[in-house]
Amino acid sequence: SGGMNKDRYLSLEDIYYWINKTSQEYPDMAEMMLIGSSFEKRPIYVLKLSGKRPAVDKAMWMDCGIHAREWISPAFCLYFIKYALTYYNQYSDITKMLNKMDIYVLPVLNPDGYKYTWTTNRMWRKNRSVKEGSDCVGVDLNRNFDAKWCTEGASSFPCSEIYCGSYPESEPEVEAVAKFLRSKKEVVKLYLSIHSYSQMLLFPYSYTYELARNHAELLDLAQDAATKIRRFYGNIYQYGAGAKTIYLAPGGSDDWAYNQGIPYSFTFELQDRGKYGFLLPPELISSACNEALLAVKTITLRVLQKI
Ligand SMILES: NCCCCC[C@@H](C[SeH])C(=O)O
Numbered sequence: 467s468g469g470m471n472k473d474r475y476l477s478l479e480d481i482y483y484w485i486n487k488t489s490q491e492y493p494d495m496a497e498m499m500l501i502g503s504s505f506e507k508r509p510i511y512v513l514k515l516s517g518k519r520p521a522v523d524k525a526m527w528m529d530c531g532i533h534a535r536e537w538i539s540p541a542f543c544l545y546f547i548k549y550a551l552t553y554y555n556q557y558s559d560i561t562k563m564l565n566k567m568d569i570y571v572l573p574v575l576n577p578d579g580y581k582y583t584w585t586t587n588r589m590w591r592k593n594r595s596v597k598e599g600s601d602c603v604g605v606d607l608n609r610n611f612d613a614k615w616c617t618e619g620a621s622s623f624p625c626s627e628i629y630c631g632s633y634p635e636s637e638p639e640v641e642a643v644a645k646f647l648r649s650k651k652e653v654v655k656l657y658l659s660i661h662s663y664s665q666m667l668l669f670p671y672s673y674t675y676e677l678a679r680n681h682a683e684l685l686d687l688a689q690d691a692a693t694k695i696r697r698f699y700g701n702i703y704q705y706g707a708g709a710k711t712i713y714l715a716p717g718g719s720d721d722w723a724y725n726q727g728i729p730y731s732f733t734f735e736l737q738d739r740g741k742y743g744f745l746l747p748p749e750l751i752s753s754a755c756n757e758a759l760l761a762v763k764t765i766t767l768r769v770l771q772k773i
C-alpha cells in the first residue's frame with residue numbers, strides 16, 4: 467500500500483506522493499511549501515503543520531534526510547507528521563505543541579542523494595552536485611552551512627565524504643534551508659536535525675569546544691530526553707555538545723541555526739549503535755521512531771514552557 471506503514475522505507479517517489487496526499491487529507495492542518503530545489507532540480511518540500519486555531523508567532527523546525535544513506539531519518543519525519551495529524555486533539559502533548567507553535571517538517575533535504583542510494587550506492591552520504599575540474603561528486607551538506615565553514619572537521623578535497631563545498635551555502639539544498647530559516651528566525655525557537663546512526667542527542671557547538679551561551683539549558687534538555695528513553699524503552703542515548711560528544715564538525719546546520727538566534731538547536735543521531743548502522747532493518751523503524759518521538763516531545767514541551 468502507498469500508506470505510511472512503519473515497517474518499510476519509502477522510495478523518494480513514495481515520499482513525494484505521501485506528502486502530497488497527506489496535505490490534501492488535512493487541508494486545515496498541513497500546508498505543503500516548496501522552499502527550493504536540489505542540484506538535479508528535484509523539489510525540496512516543507513510540510514507546515516498547524517493546529518486548528520488562529521495564527522501564532524512561534525514555530526519549530528525539523529529536517530530529515532540531509533545525509534542520503536541515513537534512511538531512518540526521512541522515515542522519522544514521515545512518522546512524526548503522521549503522529550501529529552492523527553493524534554491532534556486526542557493526545558495532550560501533540561495538541562499543545564500544534565496549538566502553540568507551527569511545526570515546519572522537511573522530510574528529505576537531500577533528494578538527489580536519497581534517490582542515488584536507492585538506485586546506485588546505498589552508502590552514499592553527500593548530495594550529487596558536480597564540480598568542474600574534479601571527477602568526484604557531492605558536497606557534505608552538513609559541512610556547507612556558514613558556521614566556521616571548512617575549518618577542522620571538514621575537508622576542502624572534493625572526493626572527501628566531509629567535503630565542505632566551494633563556499634558556504636554553495637549547495638542549492640543548503641541555500642534553500644538557510645534562506646527559509648533566515649526569513650523565519652524571529653519565530654523559530656527550536657531547530658532539530660535528524661540523522662543516524664549512534665544514538666546521540668547533540669547540541670552546539672560542533673565547530674568548537676567552546677560552550678554555547680545556554681549550554682547548561684541545552685545539556686539539561688538533552689539529558690532529560692535521554693533519561694526518558696532509557697526509562698521508557700531501556701535504550702541508551704549519549705548526549706552533549708557535538709564537538710566533545712561525537713567529533714569536531716564545522717559548517718553544520720545546527721550550529722548555523724543556533725548562531726542565527728534560534729535558542730534551542732539539536733542534532734539527533736538515531737538507532738542503532740553499529741550493529742546494522744545505516745542499514746537499520748525495516749523491522750526496527752517503529753522502535754527507532756518511538757524513541758525519537760519521545761525525545762522530540764520531551765524537548766519541545768519543555769521549550770514551550772520557556773518561550
Ligand atoms: N552539526 C554537527 C553535529 C554533529 C555531527 C553530526 C553528524 C551526523 Se551523520 C555529521 O554531520 O557528521
Ligand SMILES: [Zn+2]
Pocket residue numbers: 532533536661662
Ligand atoms: Zn548524518
Ligand SMILES: [Zn+2]
Pocket residue numbers: 661662663664735
Ligand atoms: Zn550520523
